[in-house]
Amino acid sequence: MSRRVVGVTLDNLDHLPRTCRRCVFWELAPHIREQAEEFGETEFEKEAWVSNVLLDWGSCGRILYIDNVPAGYALYAPPAVVPRAAAFPSGPISADAVLLTALRVVGDFEHGGLGRVLVQNVAKDLTRRGVRAIEAFGDLHEDAGGCVIPAGFLQQVGFKTVQQHPKWPRLRLELRTAISWKEDVEAALERLLGTVSVRTAEPALG
Template identity: 55%
Template sequence: MGRQLVSLTLDRLADLPDPCRSCVFWEMDPVSGEEAVRSGQAALEKESWLSAVLLEWGSCGRVVLVDEEPVGFVLFAPSAYVPRSTAFPTSPVTPDAVQLITARLVPGFQGQGLGRVMVQTVAKDVLRRGFKAIEAFGDARWQGPGCLLPADHLLAVGFKTVRPHPRYPRLRLELRTTLSWKQDVEQALDKLLGVVQKEPALRPL
């Protein structure tokens, strides 16, 4: 089984599972995002967002290919490029960190080490750019697939709570630690990215 991670580009946007390829939950502020969905412009706004981030900051995602077929992705960027992040009560993301926006593996590909490879690839990329950590907004009451990852699973893979909240804690993963994860944490990563793919669709909050 051949597997590789490739950079998310405009040409690769179609490789994201539906409806992730046109979801603008993170890429726009709540009001603008809702309007884009109502007007049928969400897919164009997603493409515009990706184009701007690629131009100004560089690669902001990876697509996982297994035997040349896309089976998952991870999206990340500084919070300045993630308008929705300011809407959370535990914002802002620390300046020395990049935000883990979202990640997904399609059904049937969890438990194969892909989650570990995805996050470690992001960690190495972010370290090379001079950042010290990855931060994410978790969902402490996670009940099913959505645009946020479950907080308890983020904690299980090494994230630490830096700003608590009953629903949306902000969590942080120090990158130096990430690159020396042991097997139990690597397996927990697979579980983290596997648990969110029970349903293929993303749901807004």
Template identity: 50%
Template sequence: MSTHVTSLTLDGLDKLSAHARRCVFWEMDPAAIHSSRGFCDQEFEKEAWLSMVMLEWGSCGQVAVMDGKPVGSALYAPPRTVPRAQLLPTAPVGADAVLLTSLRLEPAGEEQNLGATLIQAVVADLVRRGVRALEAFGIRDGGSSDTDHSGIASATAAMECSPEECMIPAEFLEDNGFEIVAPHYRFPRLRLELNRDHGWKEDVEAALERLLHTASVSMVDIGERTPVGVR
């Protein structure tokens, strides 16, 4: 089996699973979902949102493909582009953070434990882009969906979406280094700092490159000096 993770591109939307291509839980205003009564082209709306974010901000996803088939994906974006992010009880997202909206694995991806791999790919991308933190709204079991908090259940009932289906379990986020910054019995907000240890490898490699460059320049300088005659 051959598995690889790559950044999502406009011409690579077919690398998303069927649900990921149709799910607009995060991408559409809940009021618009409710008023449409479920009669909207979800795949078109999702593609329009992805296109808008990628054109304005850059790649907003990491996708895992196994033997040519989609087995997992992680989507992330600036919070201002995510309508649902403004309505959760633990909002708002930190001003210096990018929001991880969804992380979905197909059965084959779960068997390969690709969740952590996708998180690492997201972190690597954001570190390269100078982002300071990654945040996410987690979900915990043991509570009913809070219709008094942004109409989460009623607004998505007809859209093949639900908090349980479309949000990331808080325990998974905690297992992958996220820390709770806004507690809630159902929808805690968690944060992963990206300016601590996640970029150590890149920093070391960059420092070694600078040292090698300095050493090579010094050797050239020595070679170009005029030898002093020996009497």
């Protein structure tokens, strides 16, 4: 069984489940979202949002494939480009954080630890880009139609509550703690081996 995680692009946007591909809960302000849903333009609006974020900021999501079958996804972006974020009473998102808006493992792939894999890949991507933390609004009652990540899942993968709320708490994952010990060791070994190879390649003096 092969597993790979790639960044969301306009080329693979249609690999998202149809419900997510058509959902603009986060991407549009509530009143504009209602208009888009009324006129059947949500897929266009979703594509336009992803395109703009890609151009202005870079990668805004990850898709996880198992044997080339889309098995899960995560979407994230700076809170300034996520209009719905302003409507949550437990906000605002901290200035040093990126907002994780959606994360889901689909169908038969649930309950296999792939949600944690997605979080780790998001953390790797954002750490490389100099981001200090990921924040998310959690759903304590899991009644938001799947548009808000369950708070229980976020806590299971390392997020901590930074703003309490009876329904929509805000949770945070510090990225320096999101990378596993194994990955830290592997990175250290790569740096060490790289240093050794450079040194041994230097010409001898005399």
